[in-house]
Amino acid sequence: MLGSEAKCEDGVVMEAVVEKFVKYFKSIHHHNSWYFAYFIACEMSNHLLLGLQFYLTDVFLYRKFSSYGWDTLQYFSHPLRDRVSMAGGLRNPMCSLFPTEVSCNIPTVGAGGDEQDNNGLCVLTQNIINEKIYLLLWFWYMFVAVWSTLSMFVTISVLSFDSIRFGLIYKVIRHKYDKSSHKCLQYLMTKCHLGDWFVLYQLSKNCNKYFYREFIKELAIDLKRRPKKSKCRMENQSGLTSFPPSPSAPKRSKSPVEDQV
Secondary structure, three states: HHHHHHHHHHHHHHHHHHHHHHHHHHOOOOOOOHHHHHHHHHHHHHHHHHHHHHHHHHHHOOOOOOHOEEEEEEEEOOHHHHHHHHOOOOOOHHHHHOOOOOEHHHHHHHEEEEEEEEEEEEOOOHHHHHHHHHHHHHHHHHHHHHHHHHHHHHHHHHHHOHHHHHHHHHHHHHOOOOOOOHHHHHHHHHHHHHHHHHHHHHOOOOOHHHHHHHHHHHHHHHHOOOOOOOOOOOOOOOOOOOOOOOOOOOOOOOOOHHHOO
C-alpha cells in the first residue's frame, strides 16, 4: 500500500516538473535561432583560431614547423645504422630545428692580459626539451585539426538532413513498449526551427531519458492543442490527431481547459 502511494506521489511530482518544462519551452519557442547561430559561430571560430595558431608557430620557427612531425617520423623510420652513418645523408629534423650542439667562441683573458677567444663545442640543454615539446605540439595540432574537420562535417550534416536531427533525439526517447513517442517526436519536429531543435537536443543530454520522453510527449500534445503562431512560416495543420498515453505515465484528470478543447 505504501509502495503504491509513493509511486503515485513520484508520478505526480514528475508530471508537475514536465508541465513546468513544457511551459518554459513554449515561452522560448521560435526564439532560439540566434542561440544556435552563436553556437555555430563559436565552432567556426575554433577552426580559424587553430589555423592561426599553427601559422604563427610555423612563422616563429622559420617555416620549419609545418612538416616537423612528419619529417621526424620519416627520419626515425630508417634503421639506426643509417641514421648514425654520415654517408647516408640523413639529417635529424629535430636537431635541424633545435640544435643541441653548436660551435661557440668562449672569450678568455690571455697570459698578457689581452682578450682571446677559444673555440669550443657548446651544448644547448634547453633545446633538448624544446624539440620534444614542439613535436608533441605538432601532433596535438594535427589531432585537433582532424577532430575539428569531422565535427564540421557532422554540423553540416545536421543542418542539411532532417532525419539526422530526428535520430539524434529519438535515440534518447526510444522505447519498444511506447509507440506513441515516435509519432509525438515526428509531430514536434515539424513545429520546431533549427534553434528549437538545438535546445531540445542539448536538453536531451542533461535529462533522464524517462523524464525526457514524457516531456517530448507532453510538449507535442500541448503544441497540438494550443499551437504557437510563427511569423516565419505557417503552421502545418496536418499531423497526428491523437497521442495514446504512455504506459509508464500516471493518469491525470482533465482540467476544464482540456475539456473545452
